[in-house]
Amino acid sequence: MNLGSCVHEREVSGLLKRGHWPQACSHELRSHVELCRSCTGLVQLSLAFQQSRAQAAAQARLQSPSQLWWRAQLRRRNADLQRIARPIFGAQVFALAVTLVAAAAFLATQASRGLGWMSWLQEIPRSFHLDSLWSGDPAAFGQGIWILLPALATLALLGGVVVYLASEKR
Helix, strand or coil: CCCCCCCCHHHHHHHHHHCCCCCCCCHHHHHHHHHCHHHHHHHHHHHHHHHHHHHHHHHCCCCCHHHHHHHHHHHHHHHHHHHHHHHHHHHHHHHHHHHHHHHHHHHHHHHHCCHHHHHHHHHHHHHCCHHHCCCCCHHHHHHHHHHHHHHHHHHHHHHHHHHHHHCCCC
């Protein structure tokens, strides 16, 4: 039983690492490897690992460089967009907070005036003179509606365009 390593093990290991086994070794070293249990195990194990590595490398399918470049550019662009979106999100949160504070202040001032604080809603149609679009007789109502409908449609269209342009994802 051999407790230590073989004296030729280092030489055989060097030949295996450089890929010169068995072409560049002497006949005596080959015959020694056939007789030495330690050197035989080293050769078999190293050759099995080399063969497995060659098979794994053959199976690996590398992508084209242009596709790798395109993906890297896409990742960089997405990272830039996320970096830019952080301050915009902060500005949106700040605008929402200011709006909520203004609404709370408005409600507080209106509540302090008493229970008649909603009476201004009843005066909105008169302040915009919407009653002039339709009069008391039904025949005059048909003429005023042709002014009101395009105005509302234009308002809805402009609102949609503004929401579309303000959205982050287009």
